[in-house]
Amino acid sequence: MKDIVIACVGKPSAGKSSFLNAVTDATAKVGNYPFTTIKPNNGIAYFPIECPCKRFDKTKLCAPRYGRCIDGKRYVPIQILDVAGLVPGASEGQGLGNQFLDDLRHANALIHVVDVSGTTDANGKETVGYDPIGDIEWLRGEIHSWIFGNLNKRWSQIVRRHVAVKASTAETLHNQFSGYGATLSLVQKSLDRSGVKEPMDTWEKETITKIVDAFLEERFPTVIALNKIDLPDSDKNISKIMRKYDQNKIVLSSALAETFLRKLHKQKFIQYEEGTDNVQTKEDLPDSDLKPLDDKLQNRIEKVQDLVLYRYGSTGVQDVILKAVEVLGLVPAFPVKSLTTFANTNGKGVFRDCVLIWPGTTVLEFADIVHPEIAKHYLGAETIGNRKIGEDDVITQENNIICFKTSQATHSSAAGGPANTNTNSTSGGQTAKK
Template identity: 45%
Template sequence: MPGWELIIGCVGKPSAGKSTLFNAVTDGNAKVGNYPFTTIEPNTGISYYLTECPCVKRHCSEKCSPIYGFCKHGQRQIPVKLLDVAGLIPGASEGAGLGNKFLDDLRHAHVLIHIVDVSGRTNEKGENTVGYDPSRDIDWLYDEIHAWIFNNINKRWGGIIRKYKAYQVSEQPKTLAEMLQLQFSGYGTTPAQSEAIVHYMDLKEPVDLSTWEAGDIHKLVDAFMYIRFPIIVALNKADCKGETDHNILKIMQRYNKDNIKANSNDHLRVRDIVVISAASECFLKKLAAQKYITYNRGDQMFLTHDDEVETYGSSKLKKLDPTVESRLNKIMDMVLFRYGSTGVWKVINTAVECMHPTIVYPVTSWSTLKGPRGNTLSTCYMLHQHATVMDLKSLLINSESIPCVSIEAEDGRIMGEEDELENNGIVKVNSRNNVE
């Protein structure tokens, strides 16, 4: 999809349910080529960010016709790219397991979802066990990524100090953020993110890097990871019994902002936590496809044949056998009633919203709300945070070959090049081809 290609990386140890989540939130039957992302590999799929479509407020839901993604009952489903990162085990930063591949794949993601087996029935290597503390997985995965980055930076630290000092006395001095960008660009870091790291650490120019010790470099890496690799933790297998509830409560309490200790970096390790049951979503998705239930993505409930007969007087759904009905009752009791959904779409949304994207709907007519491609609200772009009119015009002209002259806000005002676009807003594209 034209626009900002936001990539979510799914990470976690073997057997945590990473592949199950991947299958739950991607359409395995869809040909990847139908979605115009730049590169698609075997471990990449298409998921969806769910948000309210402007067609609801504009009372045109029946006409809404997206080119990419879907609009169902006023819920816009915007394609995002999902990367199933190679399995990780402790020691990855030193090359253990698929460590090198994992850490290389990581560079392509903007935000990470760490899938954790919250049942405690698999150890750090994904082997079956009992009584394992899943909070340890949150720690060692963060520590492995941290160690990988720290080792790369620390061994070059002397050279970094010399270059920074040289740049400060040169005819074209570089700021600390510009210097850090030179070091972090290999991780896919943007100049804006390097600026954010300096701001987050409250560093004032000039900085005497020669006085920094290992602890200071570790703090730099913590800040870098918080900005560059935000981690959303998905506590998976919430439908399991045993120690699951205890483990969920323990992790939630530890990462509650009011409980984090002043000398801890826990607030940097986890941006947010979502309880999920990927297996439950896969089961509901399968039954819906086979016409046994009516179920929509992210819903708190589903309807069976008997439910529809009781509500509507008739049903085209197939009747359930006792075994399937029993499992559905378990999902309803253990997951949907407790958490409001299976959580899988919530965790995708949480990951996307962590990056604060700008969603914009360009149209060529206020009366018809037809997009540049012809249909009602057909075009939706996901752009980066603080995206401007200039960003949108560049996309329209260079990527879509639309001769955009100006962008008009909903109040009729012609927007300036540096004006920021409103998230989930509609704008009118004035071009040589459309006059209204």
């Protein structure tokens, strides 16, 4: 079992920490999360999805074990990691060097925070008129050099062993890449993507480069957050970058604006709905308990509205999280005890659990994610309308509310309460595995 981890990377002063603070300090009061280890540079962000409680007219009963649900909008927690210390030359040991790169092993996807305003240079020092377009290539290149270097320096040994043990290319590469958290199937996908078919002992440096390229694509799906859009030069830099890169992977953001708005919301100066341009003050809501604004604060809010909210529709910070989960293709799945009440064993509310699972996860694999005991005693599974689903069926948005039948009582924590009947269905934890 593995938590979903999204890592914020980028040069110094791009806004990684600000971004992390902005997304993790949710105005939504959500205290609980399922993750086992929360390191100091970790935070929890909330990924909004449509909760099935709405569709089944049960919003009032919806009681997520983790995160929360507001009128059918469900906020599912995911881990965000602030990875500091990447400077030009990191792969050659500059700055924190490999220590930074080692952090990446835990990440499922990357958010590359780019200072699009041109006010910081390649090393993050203050400047004017810097062209940030190179920063995008640079980060990719830095990670590439790190992985390529590790492979290249032992290449002759790797090949000798490969030939001696008659391993497949994927097996040998898996040995080399498992340290980066890669499964055999991911390595196979990278190989397919690279198009390389020649035997390994004929590979040139260019072939290895190609392999590492493909591996990076598979292993580190990346969303580019063009940050600091509130600053004057951002506009022209944005259009330049948009022309060159896949617009599907680019999101515009202002971490500063988001932090500001969330703070004012918390202090009851404004009503602010995250992910929207919807800001309301005492003037808009005279009967509310909002505090009145002085001129200075009023001006600052108007500036954020003019420079960010009205121009871009939102601060973009929540869109970055949405996009990161989207590139991973994660599917929300709901293990339930009953397909009529959607409750779990102890009866405390409905749709208690929502698990983000990898695309391609089968019903039986999901059973194991929810609890290994369920997979062990697995008899079958059903979805809405008591429709039977096969153990090898892939879970999609269409069959993601699942009731498992087991041959004997599963562990009480797996069942969400004491399990003492012969045929058991189960709901449980909040982790996914790849």
